[in-house]
Amino acid sequence: MIHRGDQPFPFGSGEHRAVPAAWNNSDILMSHVSINHDRTGFRRDLNVVYPIDRLRELAAEGVIGGVAETNLPSWDRPTPRA
Numbered sequence: 001m002i003h004r005g006d007q008p009f010p011f012g013s014g015e016h017r018a019v020p021a022a023w024n025n026s027d028i029l030m031s032h033v034s035i036n037h038d039r040t041g042f043r044r045d046l047n048v049v050y051p052i053d054r055l056r057e058l059a060a061e062g063v064i065g066g067v068a069e070t071n072l073p074s075w076d077r078p079t080p081r082a
Contacts, residue, residue: 001050001073002031018070021052049073 001019002008008031009015019028025046030039047053050073058064 002029003027004029016072019050019073020070021067022069025052 002017003019003023004027006017028046028050030042030049042049050071052067052071055064055067059066
């Protein structure tokens with residue numbers, strides 16, 4: 001995930017970027033592009049891949065202590081076989 005206006009991840013990159021909880025959901029984009037990856041769920045609801053709203057709700061209900069100011073999402077992909 002990247003913030004609107006950030007450079008997308010380079011092809012094959014294993015890097016990650018911190019995602020501040022203060023970002024507006026509408027400014028969070030998925031930079032991964034593949035014909036084998038359906039992004040429909042992500043487009044409809046960010047919480048499918050980054051459940052920030054659910055975490056906020058749980059914190060408000062006292063189920064969890066709070067939401068971290070900075071989050072580190074990860075994206076796992078299989079390594080292509082030779």
